[in-house]
Amino acid sequence: MKVYDKDIRKMLLEKFLTIKDFVSDPATKLIYEMDICIGSARVDIAVVNGKMYGFEIKSERDTLERLPSQVEAYNKIFDFIILIIAEDHLSKIGTMVPDFWGLYSVKKNKEKAYLVRKRQAKKNPNVDVFFLSQLLWKEELLNLLYNNGITKGVKSKSRYQLGIIAVENIEREYIADYVKSTLKSRKGWKAVELQQLCDGSHLL
Incomplete structure (x- = not known):
């Protein structure tokens, strides 16, 4: 049987509904x-609650060509990163992903496909709060600055410039x-x- 991206997304949905950190926060x-x-990468699924999780899917039909650049980008944003990969790709990834990334393989038999955890995700030590700040809309960045007493000359700045001002003047954890x-x-x-989440149409 062939396992496509949308099939893996449905399996992930079922997995999400068993994760306490997700279901305990409505x-x-x-x-x-x-x-x-800043648009240089796009994660398949992000989950946001008290932490940020990034899920990247590599199905049988995908290549691993973009994975190195995705690793670089995801490491700047997500507290926890999980790669879900077709079993055929497992032998190819080698050291392409850091040890703190979680890893699931997609196994299958004649009747069904299922996820097998190969490695537990650990906290990413490389989050870059500037790139986190660029997930915000300009008005949201302005509110961040205003809340910290930074008001002079900021309204005319670009989102990029506002991010720099925030990182230079506000504690990292506060921004995150x-x-x-x-x-x-x-x-x-x-x-x-x-x-x-129970509506599977959102994963198609």
Whole structure:
């Protein structure tokens, strides 16, 4: 049997519904095909609650050509990163992904496919708060600065410039927490709330 990207996404949905950190927070958001690092990469699925999780899928039909650049980008954004990979690709990844990345293989028999965890994800030590700040809309970045008493001359700045100002003047952890809470509460974008997770149509 062939296992396609959409099949793996459905399996991931079932997995998400068993993860305590996800289901215990009704404000947990899923974002599909989320642009990161100023548009230089796009993660298959991001999950945002008190932490940020990135899930990258490599099905049988995918190549690993983009994986090195994806590793570089994802390491700047996500607290935890998980690669879900077709079993045929396992022998090819070698040292392409860091040891702190989680790893699942997609195994299959004649009747069904299923996920097998090969490695538990560990906390990413390389998050870059500047690139985190660039996930925010300009108004959200301005609010971050205003909340920290930084008001002079900022309204005319670009989003990129506002990110630099934030990183130079605000504690790293504060910025990271603000980004996560803002993404969770943001309205009018493509995130899917936890209450909608049981609707498989969101993963197609």
